[in-house]
Amino acid sequence: MHNSAALASTPLFHRNSSLLSRRDRVALSYDRAKAIGALHSLTADDILTVSPKYWEHLRDPIHVMDGAAATLLTIHLNLCIGTIAMFPEGKEDLLERLLAFELSGQYCLTEVGHGLDAYHLETTATLLPTGELEINTPNEAADKYMPPTTPAGLPGIAVVFARLLVDGQDRGIKPVLLVPLHNGHKMHPGITSKLLSPRGGSGPVDHALTYFRHVRVPGSSLLGSLEKGADLKGAFTHNIFRVVVGTLGMGIVALSGMRMASYIATKYSMRRIVVDSFTGKPKPIMAFSTQKIPVLTAISQTLVMDAFCTKLHHLGLTQEMQRKMERDAIAALYPKLESLLEKLAIADYVTAPIVSDEGWTSHIRELPAFHGDDAAVQSRL
Secondary structure: OOOOHHOOOOOOOOOOOOOOOHHHHHHHHHHHHHHHHHHHHOOOOHHHHHHHHHHHHHHHHHHHHHHHHHHHHHHHHHHHHHHHOOOOOOOOHHHHHHHHOOOOOOOOOOOOOOOOOHEEEEEEEEOOOOOOEEEOOHHHHHEEOOOOOOOOOOOOEEEEEEEEEEOOEEEEEEEEEEEEEOOOEEEEEOOOEEEEEOOOOOOOOOEEHHHHHOEEEEEEEOOOOOOOOOOHHHHHHHHHHHHHHHHHHHHHHHHHHHHHHHHHHHHHHHOOOOEOOOOOEEEEHHHHHHHHHHHHHHHHHHHHHHHHHHHHHOOOOOOHHHHHHHHHHHHHHHHHHHHHHHHOOHHHHHHOOOHHHHHHHHHHHHOEEEEEEOOOOOOOO
16 A cells, blocks of 8 residues: 555545636645645756655545646646755755745646657746846747746745857757746736636646746756757757656556556446346346456556566666657657558547647647736736
């Protein structure tokens, strides 16, 4: 049994959130994320090294009880703290505050126009004569998409990936600390967060578009060196390595979902009684092959994947392993992309705004916005 079983039985995790407003559901997920994080009490070193303690945290079934809380916790711990822990000098106090959940940590990497090609992102961090850095979003395609940056009660900070400009020279993409992002109620001046529409069928997370208007931060906010370096793309891949850890981590969290689904389906199949049309006697639906085969298959797959999860951690994770897997997958699938899309036979039914420039432009004009320069924060949560 996991040590979170007691927490899972508290009112915090048994409160029915389906009748709450979106704002209150998001606030509840933040409270649950804080409670889970406090229970596991991870250190910066646990997160940085993906220690056994961190791995066990990912395998905790309590994450499945609130997928939004699991998402918030993954961003906070793995992406934000994990990145800062790569450059810990002078950031020890900030790391302690993040680990104590006094602050909410976010991670601004991808942009509207640059998702999988984030290496070509356009957000800039310009070194000023004063020694400060000025973070700026040059156009709508450079809006950060889609970290949950709207004020939700807890003061927020962010790791923002931006193109470092020094004396007009592009020195590559670097992570920059933005402290503060907001104070929990109002955005920092020069920062706007536009709340995205909620996704159907999932616990709401305050995913947003975030953009910056000449926001100045101390030079010490730069994580890493001002130098250009010999291998810009290699440095970029190194700096976003926590994305790889997060991808595996969310897969491990999903494995707990398989465990829960298998358990529910099995228990229900054992107690659901029907009358056998041949014998006229009652029997559980588990007696039918159409029920027992998929149920036992699900349990078997879950146990095998759980064993694989343990094996994967023992194997260790390196950036070279990740790059090789990516190269192999891309080489096999990318040339067939158009034909794969056609085989989906779904284009005529898609209404998502992100599939066309026209749809996206129309969509973002209707989103509620939080402006750091407003006298009062706007909200239509």
